[in-house]
Amino acid sequence: MSAGGGEVILRTENLGKRFGGFTALKGVSAEFRAGALTAIIGPNGAGKSTYFNILSGAFPPSEGRVLFEGRDITGLPQHRFAHMGIAKSFQITNVFPELSALENVRIALQARVSRYDIWRPRARMTGLVEQAGEILATVGLWARRDRAASALAHGEQRALEIGMALAAQPRLLLLDEPTAGMSPEETRAMMELILRLARERTVILVEHKMKLVMGISDRVLVLHHGELLAEGTPDEIRRDETVRRVYLGQREH
Amino acid sequence: MAHATTAEPAAPRAALSGALERHRVLAAAAFLAVFPLVAPFEALAVNILIHGLYALGFNLMFGYLGLLSFGHAALFGGGAYLCGIAIVHFGAPWWVAIPAGIAGAVAIAAIVGALAVRTRGIYFSMVTLALAQCFYYIFYQASDWTGGENGLRGVDLKAIALGPATLDFLDPRTRYYVVAAFVVLALWLLSRILASPFGAVIEAVRENEARARACGYDVTRTRLLAFVLSGAFCGLAGALNALHLSIVPIESMAIETSGLAVMMCLLGGMGTFFGPFVGAAVFLLLESIVSVWTVHWQLVVGAVFVLCVLFFPRGIWGSILHWAAGGGR
Amino acid sequence: MGTLGFDLLALQLFAGVALGAIYVLLAIGLSLIFGMLTVVNFAHGAFFMFGAYAGVFLAARGASFWASLIAVPLIVGAFGLLVERFLIRPLYGRGIDYPLLLTFGLAYMMVEGIRIAFGTLGLPFDTPESLQGATDIGIGFFPTYRLFVIGATAAILLGLWLFLERTRYGLIIRAGARDPQIVRVLGVDVSRVWLLVFGLGTGIAGLAGLLAAPLQGVSPEMGGPVLAEAFVVTVVGGMGSLLGAVVAGLLVGVTVALTSLFVPEMAKVSIFALMAVVLLVRPQGLFGRPGLLS
Numbered sequence: 001m002s003a004g005g006g007e008v009i010l011r012t013e014n015l016g017k018r019f020g021g022f023t024a025l026k027g028v029s030a031e032f033r034a035g036a037l038t039a040i041i042g043p044n045g046a047g048k049s050t051y052f053n054i055l056s057g058a059f060p061p062s063e064g065r066v067l068f069e070g071r072d073i074t075g076l077p078q079h080r081f082a083h084m085g086i087a088k089s090f091q092i093t094n095v096f097p098e099l100s101a102l103e104n105v106r107i108a109l110q111a112r113v114s115r116y117d118i119w120r121p122r123a124r125m126t127g128l129v130e131q132a133g134e135i136l137a138t139v140g141l142w143a144r145r146d147r148a149a150s151a152l153a154h155g156e157q158r159a160l161e162i163g164m165a166l167a168a169q170p171r172l173l174l175l176d177e178p179t180a181g182m183s184p185e186e187t188r189a190m191m192e193l194i195l196r197l198a199r200e201r202t203v204i205l206v207e208h209k210m211k212l213v214m215g216i217s218d219r220v221l222v223l224h225h226g227e228l229l230a231e232g233t234p235d236e237i238r239r240d241e242t243v244r245r246v247y248l249g250q251r252e253h
Numbered sequence: 254m255a256h257a258t259t260a261e262p263a264a265p266r267a268a269l270s271g272a273l274e275r276h277r278v279l280a281a282a283a284f285l286a287v288f289p290l291v292a293p294f295e296a297l298a299v300n301i302l303i304h305g306l307y308a309l310g311f312n313l314m315f316g317y318l319g320l321l322s323f324g325h326a327a328l329f330g331g332g333a334y335l336c337g338i339a340i341v342h343f344g345a346p347w348w349v350a351i352p353a354g355i356a357g358a359v360a361i362a363a364i365v366g367a368l369a370v371r372t373r374g375i376y377f378s379m380v381t382l383a384l385a386q387c388f389y390y391i392f393y394q395a396s397d398w399t400g401g402e403n404g405l406r407g408v409d410l411k412a413i414a415l416g417p418a419t420l421d422f423l424d425p426r427t428r429y430y431v432v433a434a435f436v437v438l439a440l441w442l443l444s445r446i447l448a449s450p451f452g453a454v455i456e457a458v459r460e461n462e463a464r465a466r467a468c469g470y471d472v473t474r475t476r477l478l479a480f481v482l483s484g485a486f487c488g489l490a491g492a493l494n495a496l497h498l499s500i501v502p503i504e505s506m507a508i509e510t511s512g513l514a515v516m517m518c519l520l521g522g523m524g525t526f527f528g529p530f531v532g533a534a535v536f537l538l539l540e541s542i543v544s545v546w547t548v549h550w551q552l553v554v555g556a557v558f559v560l561c562v563l564f565f566p567r568g569i570w571g572s573i574l575h576w577a578a579g580g581g582r
Numbered sequence: 583m584g585t586l587g588f589d590l591l592a593l594q595l596f597a598g599v600a601l602g603a604i605y606v607l608l609a610i611g612l613s614l615i616f617g618m619l620t621v622v623n624f625a626h627g628a629f630f631m632f633g634a635y636a637g638v639f640l641a642a643r644g645a646s647f648w649a650s651l652i653a654v655p656l657i658v659g660a661f662g663l664l665v666e667r668f669l670i671r672p673l674y675g676r677g678i679d680y681p682l683l684l685t686f687g688l689a690y691m692m693v694e695g696i697r698i699a700f701g702t703l704g705l706p707f708d709t710p711e712s713l714q715g716a717t718d719i720g721i722g723f724f725p726t727y728r729l730f731v732i733g734a735t736a737a738i739l740l741g742l743w744l745f746l747e748r749t750r751y752g753l754i755i756r757a758g759a760r761d762p763q764i765v766r767v768l769g770v771d772v773s774r775v776w777l778l779v780f781g782l783g784t785g786i787a788g789l790a791g792l793l794a795a796p797l798q799g800v801s802p803e804m805g806g807p808v809l810a811e812a813f814v815v816t817v818v819g820g821m822g823s824l825l826g827a828v829v830a831g832l833l834v835g836v837t838v839a840l841t842s843l844f845v846p847e848m849a850k851v852s853i854f855a856l857m858a859v860v861l862l863v864r865p866q867g868l869f870g871r872p873g874l875l876s
Contacts, residue, residue, distance in 0.1 A: 079467075079470055082469030096457055096464060108468045114451075117450045165467075168468065321679045371862070375682060383810045384854060386811075508809075549698055552694035555691030555694060556691060559684055562683045563669070
């Protein structure tokens with residue numbers, strides 16, 4: 001586990017989001033340190049997904065700013081996030097279903113090299129295929145490289161998604177409930193994968209299964225009713241009275 | 254090849270983007286070269302080739318990118334008018350007039366595309382239809398240039414000077430080979446685009462827009478570029494049609510002409526390489542047969558449309574490919 | 583410009599409202615159908631044309647215009663019910679483009695069917711006797727029939743509003759337009775609601791065709807341009823928004839009327855320019871919610 005003491009890579013200032021009359025997120029200010037694995041937890045409806053979606057650029061906040069490596073990235077279009085070095089996996093499995101696993105990763109890699117070239121045959125861009133193979137090996141899908149993504153098992157699709165996120169060579173990797181809907185074995189494998197990835201880059205993870213992340217995270221943020229309730233090391237969070245009341249109390253009798 | 258998913262039911266499309274492509278273009282060239290010797294129906298064949306080319310341009314948007322445009326008449330008609338105007342009003346030679354038609358269609362595609370790609374899903378179909386209607390009115394109104402209701406007459410091309418040689422464009426067989434040469438060129442360009450990195454982006458955007466965006470692709474710009482490329486193909490088809498008919502009827506811009514591309518593509522098999530030409534051939538053959546019996550050909554058009562959507566969404570060529578890939582789904 | 587100029591302007595504005603009323607009826611049907619079924623009815627123009635010809639048919643058999651006002655929407659709406667039940671229903675769950683393609687093909691068949699029954703040439707359509715002439719509306723004389731069109735549209739909108747606000751079906755439709763899931767949770771047979779909404783939307787389109795017939799005559803091709811214009815209204819107002827359909831319909835009508843006054847050669851093109859501006863500034867339309875069509 002890496003130390004959580006690097007520079008601030010991502011910062012949110014007074015972040016808020018309203019949907020019509022409903023306030024999903026309110027005044028969330030937080031810092032994320034480079035090299036750390038930070039988990040964002042909270043009960044259902046706490047605003048985790050809203051927070052994640054703003055961090056990853058799916059939609060802009062109603063108020064506040066997001067700073068990545070000191071740069072204001074609030075409201076930038078989604079595709080720019082990948083260019084800057086922020087990659088994400090979705091909460092719901094989100095791959096290119098009819099393409100092979102290898103092509104899924106290859107196309108993600110290609111985004112860094114060529115986006116509008118209508119002339120060069122891509123069959124000659126063999127480097128991308130090799131890199132895609134390496135990434136598939138990293139996420140444990142090399143043997144399934146020629147399968148259509150839609151034919152993969154659920155856990156494999158999630159792993160493929162993470163592979164696609166890795167293709168962007170992100171300095172910041174955002175994962176939205178990466179173990180949702182997984183069997184215990186798949187969950188264990190996924191957690192191992194995340195730990196391995198976190199050794200080399202900053203990872204922010206949204207999860208509502210609290211137990212799962214306490215063992216692997218450097219820092220934990222707790223959201224409740226759209227507000228930041230607590231922040232600290234897993235131990236601090238475990239001992240925090242308010243957190244126990246609103247969160248642990250409901251789940252772990 | 255990057256993704257050899259030939260064992261999957263989804264393979265027909267995936268298989269298209271490989272090295273085989275070159276051979277397909279060669280096969281098409283060989284077929285078109287021999288065809289008039291076997292079946293001497295040049296006039297109909299020229300019509301099929303031009304409309305197949307038009308449907309090919311449309312197919313790039315609908316079949317490959319997944320956006321249903323109902324405004325391609327503006328691109329086809331725009332290409333026809335600009336080519337015609339270059340000849341009628343400026344006495345331009347063919348090698349200026351045809352590029353002028355393509356440029357005109359590309360310009361219209363850029364305008365329509367810039368507005369339409371800002372919208373999504375079925376909004377796109379509605380906006381393209383409406384904007385095409387707008388261009389219909391503009392070309393209808395500008396009768397000094399376009400002949401308005403009567404169409405642009407006098408788009409005459411008698412001969413094509415090609416260095417020392419001169420091709421007699423009035424000779425049906427020569428005309429056929431000239432058009433066929435352009436079609437083979439277009440097929441080659443299309444296969445090149447599909448096999449390019451951008452071809453993969455098109456596929457990705459069709460498959461999963463949100464994912465493509467997260468990968469770092471600008472979906473809006475991708476769509477705009479595809480629309481403009483589509484415009485270039487349709488503009489070429491329009492220009493050839495103007496030269497073939499010697500007139501540009503105002504109906505080239507009408508909503509029915511947009512529907513024609515949709516129809517042919519659907520009938521032949523959307524998202525397949527040769528589907529548009531198969532669709533154009535079957536459609537025009539059917540038209541020439543049915544028209545002998547009844548003037549109400551449009552009723553058949555509508556019925557074929559409805560039946561295709563309900564029972565035959567893969568289209569003819571699409572079904573053949575599906576069957577050849579061993580799919581029984 | 584003197585007072586005369588002002589009156590002329592006001593009269594032209596009023597004419598724009600009358601034209602807009604027809605657009606409102608078309609767009610509201612499109613929006614209702616889309617909001618509930620997520621189907622864009624590309625045969626909407628053909629249903630409009632069908633309504634006009636249903637009026638011709640009834641008039642030729644001695645029916646009064648007033649009887650047609652009741653009968654035409656019922657006839658056209660009934661046809662709409664059949665279309666939904668037998669042609670569109672098999673396509674649910676098969677992708678959003680299929681109903682669109684199907685209705686486009688259906689429009690061809692309807693147009694040709696009308697040509698077979700009534701001939702290819704356009705027909706005149708007499709303004710009902712009691713609505714001929716002009717009425718003084720304070721700022722000048724205004725064609726009585728156009729006044730009637732405005733009144734009739736207002737009455738239809740009021741009726742529709744009451745239906746949506748005060749009846750059980752109305753409640754279901756409003757809830758369903760917001761979230762189809764809710765309707766299922768409520769334990770309502772969704773397919774019956776869809777059927778009803780398609781019949782309602784097409785019936786209103788037919789009525790719009792009948793109301794428009796004395797203004798522009800009838801022809802088999804009359805639905806084509808109208809479809810494009812109804813799309814403009816829907817895009818400007820925001821897809822699925824009934825308020826948007828009303829506001830944008832009137833806006834488009836007034837835009838056409840004013841440009842025909844000042845730059846008549848631009849009248850047809852002006853509304854597309856309006857749509858272009860809206861797309862650039864607010865792609866989801868004036869009253870549309872962003873992300874609705876994702």
